[in-house]
Amino acid sequence: MRLELSIALRHLMSRERRALVSVITIISIMGVIVGVAALITVIAVMDGAQHDYLAKLIDQYAHLEVWQFDEAGAQRPGENYDAVRKIMDQDPEVLGASPVLQGFAMLKRDAKFDNMASIRPVQIYGIDPKLEEKVSKIVMQPKVLKEGEVDLDPPLQGTKDPGDHEIVIGCELAKLMRLGLGDEIYAITGKVAHTANGIVPKQSKLRVAGIYKSGVYDMDSKVAYTSLKTSQDLQMIEDEVTMIHARLKDPYRADIVKAHIQDVLETKFNKRYITRSWGELQPEFFRALFLEKLAMYIILMLIVIVAALNIISTLILITMEKTRQIGILRAIGASRRMIARIFLIQGALIGVVGTASGTLIGFLICYILKYHIPKTLIPEAIYGLNGMPVLIQWDTVLTIAALSIGTCLLASIIPAYGAARMKIVEALSHD
Numbered sequence: 001m002r003l004e005l006s007i008a009l010r011h012l013m014s015r016e017r018r019a020l021v022s023v024i025t026i027i028s029i030m031g032v033i034v035g036v037a038a039l040i041t042v043i044a045v046m047d048g049a050q051h052d053y054l055a056k057l058i059d060q061y062a063h064l065e066v067w068q069f070d071e072a073g074a075q076r077p078g079e080n081y082d083a084v085r086k087i088m089d090q091d092p093e094v095l096g097a098s099p100v101l102q103g104f105a106m107l108k109r110d111a112k113f114d115n116m117a118s119i120r121p122v123q124i125y126g127i128d129p130k131l132e133e134k135v136s137k138i139v140m141q142p143k144v145l146k147e148g149e150v151d152l153d154p155p156l157q158g159t160k161d162p163g164d165h166e167i168v169i170g171c172e173l174a175k176l177m178r179l180g181l182g183d184e185i186y187a188i189t190g191k192v193a194h195t196a197n198g199i200v201p202k203q204s205k206l207r208v209a210g211i212y213k214s215g216v217y218d219m220d221s222k223v224a225y226t227s228l229k230t231s232q233d234l235q236m237i238e239d240e241v242t243m244i245h246a247r248l249k250d251p252y253r254a255d256i257v258k259a260h261i262q263d264v265l266e267t268k269f270n271k272r273y274i275t276r277s278w279g280e281l282q283p284e285f286f287r288a289l290f291l292e293k294l295a296m297y298i299i300l301m302l303i304v305i306v307a308a309l310n311i312i313s314t315l316i317l318i319t320m321e322k323t324r325q326i327g328i329l330r331a332i333g334a335s336r337r338m339i340a341r342i343f344l345i346q347g348a349l350i351g352v353v354g355t356a357s358g359t360l361i362g363f364l365i366c367y368i369l370k371y372h373i374p375k376t377l378i379p380e381a382i383y384g385l386n387g388m389p390v391l392i393q394w395d396t397v398l399t400i401a402a403l404s405i406g407t408c409l410l411a412s413i414i415p416a417y418g419a420a421r422m423k424i425v426e427a428l429s430h431d
Contacts, residue, residue, distance in 0.1 A: 027310055030307075031307025036357075036362060039301070047391040058251045062245030063251045069272045069274055087265060100125055107173075120173060124167075180211075189204075258275040308407045315346060315414075336420040336421070339416075
């Protein structure tokens with residue numbers, strides 16, 4: 001094997017009169033370098049963005065949701081919800097559980113309907129503030145908010161938890177509606193009220209008790225919190241909830257915990273429950289992430305494939321240039337396998353040198369992106385990111401390296417086979 005390696009190195013670094021081979025060799029290596037560096041950089045940024053988003057998702061949202069359904073599959077009001085909550089609280093893996101009443105409303109600044117452009121749709125969560133403290137980070141650490149300030153630090157800044165006829169809104173919604181602490185707004189939930197003027201949409205006046213910032217734009221602009229009683233009043237229902245949600249000690253064990261809790265609840269109450277983990281709450285998002293990463297892999301691997309085509313060209317040219325030397329090797333006893341190994345080693349060397357160099361350059365680019373790109377270039381309000389997200393995962397790097405070197409080896413099979421099949425007499429007579 002040492003002889004094959006020595007010959008392969010001499011072929012690649014040849015300084016004979018035909019410099020074209022050396023130039024194409026350099027181009028081949030550069031192609032591998034660019035492909036590997038681009039793959040590592042882009043995948044690291046994508047992994048970083050995904051990691052940051054998941055961290056916020058796990059931090060801000062509940063890890064489990066429990067819904068009750070009837071035999072026909074229709075959602076039912078949460079009966080015995082306090083008993084369900086207590087059973088969930090008893091699970092050693094659950095940090096806390098809290099009832100939630102979900103609803104939708106239109107918020108506007110005044111009772112009149114003359115300015116429809118100022119109306120904003122929101123999803124309202126009716127919560128028990130004391131119980132919710134163990135589940136949601138938004139109500140865990142309230143801070144005092146200065147009058148008129150909306151550029152907040154997480155998680156919640158306000159006077160107190162939402163009481164009766166009070167609401168906590170996101171910072172982006174506060175900006176859009178120009179609201180501050182203590183301002184009054186009106187909520188329309190689709191229910192109607194019978195008045196002397198006939199049937200009109202029911203409006204409820206609420207006071208802004210707090211403004212929160214989660215870092216997720218959709219949440220900060222479209223989600224509001226009220227007390228459970230206020231939410232029930234808005235929707236004109238009695239003592240009912242939509243679901244019980246919970247926070248876990250280890251969110252990555254959510255699928256295991258949900259199966260256990262669902263089994264316990266159905267055995268205890270003889271009713272049908274649906275338990276969903278945080279990963280199931282946004283399936284389209286995770287599917288889109290997977291497809292986006294797959295597409296990026298394919299697109300960037302095309303760069304490596306182009307480099308592999310250059311490798312084929314390089315090795316074919318080397319075969320043509322070294323035909324006489326191949327004939328001499330065959331004449332003095334070199335086997336066809338030895339000749340093939342020489343060219344396979346050349347392809348492997350190009351792959352290893354290009355992959356190693358590309359990996360180092362990829363790491364350097366990732367370092368620059370993470371620590372030397374101004375945060376002002378990535379507005380947090382739009383992208384929900386505090387700086388360029390970069391996360392290098394070693395299993396991903398090893399996969400990229402293996403794919404790159406493997407592609408280079410595959411590319412060298414064709415010229416290696418051609419060189420091995422060369423006839424001794426024809427090779428020796430080649431000029």
